[in-house]
Amino acid sequence: MKPRVSLQDPALRNGNFSLRINPVQSKDVGLYEAWVKYNTEIHSCHVDLGIITVNLSPPNPVIENELLLMSCNSSHQASLVETCWFHNEHPGPTSRTFCSLSGALFLLHPAMSDAGSWRCQLRYSDKEIISATYNLQILGFDGPTSPVVYAAAGSAAD
Secondary structure, eight states: OSSSSEEEEHHHTTOOEEEEEEEEOOGOOOOEEEEEEEEEEEEEEEEEEOOOOEEEOOOOSSSTTTTEEEEEEEOOOSEEEEEEEEEEOSSSTTOEEEEEEESSEEEESOOOOOEEEEEEEEEEEOOEEEEEEEEEESOOOOOSSOOOOOOOOOSSSO
């Protein structure tokens, strides 16, 4: 797994034997075990690493008005009960929520207003809730609604 894996050497002196994986990949799913020997004592811990992925079809960046499919999947083993997508979760007129039984969300005509933070939340039959955030980029025109722009003679127009 090198060079994606490292131990936090300064933290070892304080009893922290954390393992850092960056970036995490789907193949990293599984059980990790650590053993630390200090004088005559042996300490161990087990960590089960699960993965959640957000996929776009077509891939990011998305072209304005082209069909977009966003899907969210996890390595969790229980049955998926519900998937919810949250767009711009801050209170206000641009905040939206979509829930379904599958992990997919279709945007038929994505607009510039669809860009930004999307969070998928997966709820499972064993009450486990897993979520991931994705920053969606939309390529398009974000200008005036009228195609006519007036500019003073001799000045610049954008």
